[in-house]
Amino acid sequence: MHSSPAFTFLSIHPEKTAISREGCELDVVLQLNPAPLAPASIQRQPVAIAVVIDRSGSMAGQKLQAACKAAQQLANQLTADDLLTVISFDHQVQMVVPLGAPSELTSSSISQIRAGGQTALFDGWSLGMQTLLQAKEINGYQKRILLLTDGQANVGLRRCSEIAPLVGQAAENGISTSCIGLGDDYEERLLTAMAEAGSGNLVHLTSPQQLEAIFRAELEGLNLTIGRNLQMRVQLAQGVKLKQIYNLIEPSINGWIPLGSIQLGLTPSLAIKLAIEPTMQTEQDLYDLLTVEAKWINMENNEENMRAVLRLPVIENQWWDHQPRDPDVNREVLLQKAAQQRRQAMEGIDQGDILSSSNSIKTALYSLAKEQNTPEIERERQLLDELLELISTDKHSLARKVMGTQLFMRARGKKLRNQDGSDDN
Structure with a gap:
């Protein structure tokens, strides 16, 4: 432990x-430094994961198939000491796999998920939370909800102000929440509020094929968590x-x-x-x-x-x-300032001022151009160039979602992902 x-x-x-x-005036960076x-x-803690999958009508086809495959691969990566539950939701919620160690039935049960109607997002999350909260003898487990959706919550609780405090209460009880938004139509403000309150990660994906890598990264992150x-x-x-x-x-x-x-x-x-x-x-x-x-x-x-x-x-x-x-302090401040420019770019999109949005990203790139090139700075340039390309090709909704997830992760010292979900150079 x-x-x-x-x-x-x-x-x-x-x-x-x-x-x-x-x-x-003095810039200062405060750091909590765990071992590399x-x-x-040291043995990792066992994990208890609730995978909550949107099966509403918009998930039909490739999206739902990829989600099921990613959940199956996650089950294969767990040990006999780990626990998994899989829940699906449209306007109704179904427990596909009860909480327990992965078994031969897990994969076949997941493959039975079928697309349905509307989107009771909170109800799906809530069943995952209650399943982990009420489970006996898992106090020593890392507990996380992985919530995957591609659409708007339109059944049950929908407002950030109603949902986020409940997600925060779950986090206080040791159940974190990571949110994965797929495509251009999910409600990014709600997912951001849930990930923030839930002390988890926020991921945007354009390609369903990236789901396996994201689920794997979530498990790896839990394995390395010490607090x-x-x-x-x-x-x-x-x-x-x-x-x-x-x-x-x-x-x-x-x-x-x-x-x-x-x-x-x-x-x-x-x-x-x-x-x-x-x-x-x-x-x-x-x-x-x-x-x-x-x-x-x-x-x-x-x-x-x-x-x-x-x-x-x-x-x-x-x-x-x-x-x-100190070049390390300068670099950290510069990267956080680039996140601030992303927020200004998002505000420009919200106001319909695309020129302002584009200029905000260009300002961040200009600041980076004056700095010594390091792997972190080069990666940031690549991410900003991708955002500028999205804005210039009128993919404003996609650009906003990618920017939102990147600034969320930057503020918390997590790896930033590009529009396809990759965190590689």
């Missing part, structure tokens, strides 16, 4: 190693103000910023900008700028906490101006 304290530490990275006595790989001696419900909060010293949070995540009323799960090999990061007032402290003094707190639920279902302090020397402004900037 994973135990995160042995592998995890909280770090603070300022863009410069000092502050100006005359006052300055799981030690071989859930990660949150960070910043406490500022006197004379220091939080000018901006670059990640597009809304803090809670208490200032906690939710960052989702902790996975080995990924580094949850929070990029912020500080505004620091002039100080009378001398160059020999160290200035306490902020304290960052992090809390999360570990694999033993206990809350863990960490704290770190940013303390920097004070120097004269003439020397501060010439201090080198």
Whole structure:
């Protein structure tokens, strides 16, 4: 069983190693750093997964066939210690595979799913949630709902304001929700709200053939998870103000910023900008700028906490101006700014201002062009070029969906996918 304290530490990275006595602005990246790989001696937790498949009329044919095949392949990848339930929904909800270890009947039961009528999306999710919540003796399991849909919720609860709090309650009980939208017609705002409240992933797919890879990635992510419900909060010293949070995540009323799960090999990061007032402290003094707190639920279902302090020397402004900037901090801020440009591009599409939308993506590309080329920067350029192509060819709905999923994942330190669902270069 994973135990995160042995592998995890909280770090603070300022863009410069000092502050100006005359006052300055300073970009800072806060990171929770798990080990890059799981030690071989550690066994992964068993998983309990509810696959919830839209079988409404619009899923008929290739989409539903691909969804069933992906669910079958997922079942084949599970061990005898894992649990799986498969639920399908149109205007009614059906439990196709009861929660249990995959068996010879699992694949044949999934193959019996047939397309039907309308879309009771919440009811399908709710049965998956209740199945996992009410199951006995799975406290030590990683629990996740994989919700797949291609359309609009038109039966039962439909509003984000009604559904998201219930998804959030499930997450508090250890049941995360990942949402997979297929095609151009699903309700992206609802799926985004559910994935955000559910501490899961948000994926857009244009091709049903990518479903197997997405389901496989979800399982791999669960296998590497060592914590859930990660949150960070910043406490500022006197004379220091939080000018901006670059990640597009809304803090809670208490200032906690939710960052989702902790996975080995990924580094949850929070990029912020500080505004620091002039100080009378001398160059020999160290200035306490902020304290960052992090809390999360570990694999033993206990809350863990960490704290770190940013303390920097004070120097004269003439020397501060010439201090080198940390390239890693610059890169993280730049990538989060590119996500902000995606949001502006989405707003342009919503307002029918396609020129503004295109210009927002071009602005992000221009900023990247001035930076040293790294694999992360090159990948970001490729993704932005794809978005610009979608906008220029009038595929505005598709562009909006792809942008929405990318900025969601960027804010939480997850891998970004292109319009076909791939996260490869």
